[in-house]
Amino acid sequence: MNEERELAISPIVQTSVQHNTQVVSNIRNLTASLFGVAAGTLGLESYPGFIFYLVGTLIVSLLVFAVRAEGKPSEYFHRPLGDLWGGEVFSGLSSFVLTWTLFYGLVRA
Amino acid sequence: MAQPVVQTIHRDPALFWWILLPITVVMILTGILRHYAMTLLQSAPKKQSLPQIRQQRSLVRGFNLRQNANVLTPTSFQARKAYMVSSYQEGKFLADPESRGKPRPNPMSDPAAMEGMMGMMKGNMAMMIPQTLIMGWINAFFSGFVIMKLPFPLTPQFKSMLQSGVGTRDLDVRWVSSLSWYFLTLFGLQPVYNFILGSNNAANQMAQQMGQVNPGAGLMGPEQDPDKLFLSEAENLEVLQHQWILEGVEDRLLAKLAV
């Protein structure tokens, strides 16, 4: 109830939230594909490859935090923990696997 | 137990040009095609008669009142609540007050309800047909040989699916046939569609599936009895707890903007 009232007093503009989510998810998808290219070219297999992806997304999150959100994620995200650090980690996984497989197949043929 | 021998298979580099690339291009093109097909299949909203518009928008008005009641002063909220509840209960806003209380016709015979179902059918069709076609195409042309090695291990359960058409029992699951490349592109091409078609494109599968769970016209499905909707909205309004948002706004403002 208290949180509800807080939201009513200082409302959140839905379009801005959507825009921010869109920007973050674009960044994530693009970088995930690039990580796939890198992992495939390096010839990483199984676990090292996935760890590479996790470390990569963590670095991207840090960069988003520092560059795009200027160190103040609470001004850009409703729930900084979920929206910036957690939630989107696995959305890029499928594109990572795609490019990873492609470049692994091409380079290590 | 002996260390399993690392299997190597020499593959023709032309596999890339003649299989991987065509499948990828076809997948991207079908995605775009699906987007435009969905855009074209969207039927324009049907024209409603004036009483129907009035019925629907009056219901939305009650919904708005319930959602945003906090901006009103307590007196004016009470007045509005009393008015809305009584007119809802009397069925003032109904499109045809005569049919009140009568059972609704069978949704299958109601043309308006059929329309909504057709819309959903079309969406499903636009998903299903291209997928079946492409899978058939791949199975017909590119089956019976492995084309690539996955960089990660899989459990043997996937063997039958990913090595379809390859009849070797001992081959490592990591060697896969062209069908698995199809699955990879199916799931991995979302961002590509996003970049080509803009963010809210119809090729986006996730949005498709979400759309089925959450009915677009959730407030007023054609198969629901408007009178029941009005009565339940009246009940919701009755029990609503009103909390004026301007209560103590001066102190809040002073605390917020204090210099």
Next chain:
Amino acid sequence: MLHPNLLTPPSVIPPPVALQLSQKAPPILSSSPTSSLPWPLSLLFSTESPETWTIHENLFLASLRTGDDVSARKVLDRMTTRFGEHSERIIALRGIYEEALAKNDKELEQVFQGYEKILREDPTNFSIRKRRVAVLKSLGRIPDAITALTVLLENSPIDAEAWAELSELYARQNAWGQAIYCLEEVLLIMPNAWTAHAQLATLYYLSASAQSSNQLQPLTLSLRHFCRSVELNEYYLRGFYGLKVVSRKLLPLLSESSTSSKRNNSEDDDTPPPKLESVKKLEELATSKLAEIIRQYNSRTQGWTGFSEAEVTAARELLDADGKIER
């Protein structure tokens, strides 16, 4: 200031901006939005997008405003060929064109008859209903316009634009209670619109000045709504302006009532008058905010130049007058 563009024009277009916008007509009109190639090729090489038509529509309105009727006609013809004669929107735009070209009341009356005819054929055309109200308003038949709007709102009670218009018409007739009711409906549809909060506060303020006794309650409500509008937007000049005006008016009333009687409070349980100290503080706050806005605007600080010139001038005059009284 941002360059005005036709795709997302500002919500309030001052005359010079409208002129700038309408001067963009020649380049837009010289290039065709639809391709002239035969059918399959035209699909591939067309540059048409939804934005194209938004630009056309805004260009149309800007041209009519600046008296460039020829360009307006061209744009309208182009949109008509694209969307057909019977599109609801095209019908409304054509109505606007005819209204703009009508030279006297008689011709306007003809346009009005045309609207009546359209509405008889299709009573659900809400844009034409709105145009009809606009014609009645420019003919000066305010009571008729109010009736037409109430009919419209009876059928479509979630139209914020129409509620706001009705509120304005009622306010013109000095029917403050009705005007306030209509704006409350606007707020129910858009609860976070700070402009609507400020407008409602203005109405309460005006209704307070209209009546001589018991000004305390409307002024209190006015103060609260102004507070809310600046709570939602801390750079809202009009909100601070109103806050200052209202609190200045409230201060003597409050000190009077607090000394004379306490029983008023129990009577008006609904909206207890604010505390004297907080009103004082609010007035100081508004003054300092207004002074800051004026200062920053005059020194052209980055990010502070979006205020309207007239509003800043009015705020300065208010502060100046205030200074004289205190001195």
